[in-house]
Amino acid sequence: MTRIESRYEGELRCRSSHGPSGTLLETDAPTDNQGQGERFSPTDLVATALSTCILTIMGIVAKRRGWALEGCTARVEKTMTADLPRKIAQLTVWIELPPHLDAEQRTVLQQAGETCPVKLSLEGSVPMELHWS
Structure with missing residues (x-):
């Protein structure tokens, strides 16, 4: 089992942390769905x-x-x-x-x-x- 923790940061962005490595990943809503499209959706x-x-x-x-x-x-x-x-x-x-x-x-x-x-x-x-x- 792998644990990934995610948190809504506001402005349609989320930040996730990969439990085993601690690596961070951020997402953003795409521009065609009210987001800024500055990160992977x-x-x-x-x-x-x-x-x-x-x-x-x-x-x-x-x-x-x-x-x-x-x-x-x-x-x-x-x-x-x-x-x-x-x-x-x-x-x-x-x-x-x-x-x-x-x-x-x-x-x-x-x-x-x-x-x-x-x-x-x-x-x-x-x-x-x-x-x-």
């Missing part, structure tokens, strides 16, 4: 969680097999619903694997990324598209 964090989870799970597999994964990138785009209630309508992720990987390595890493815990947790609730190159 809570739904931005969901999108970020997806892309970084994919990279992390692939990193675990690559490390276990002795493959270099440095330089692998993921870009995520989040689309919100136009109607109320506001929610994430779509998450689209583009993952670019390093060019030195062979076809078998790419297949293994793609299969690993497709099973990251965040993606599995969101499936059925949030439409997602993953594009691999």
Whole structure:
């Protein structure tokens, strides 16, 4: 179990503390929802969680097999619903694997990324598209 403590700071901003490390994270409402958009929004964090989870799970597999994964990138785009209630309508992720990987390595890493815990947790609730190159 991981404990994260969050506090509303006013002006649609929150500050959260990661229990194990003490790392702080601040959020802000986006400009299209009454905020200043100066920090990640809570739904931005969901999108970020997806892309970084994919990279992390692939990193675990690559490390276990002795493959270099440095330089692998993921870009995520989040689309919100136009109607109320506001929610994430779509998450689209583009993952670019390093060019030195062979076809078998790419297949293994793609299969690993497709099973990251965040993606599995969101499936059925949030439409997602993953594009691999």
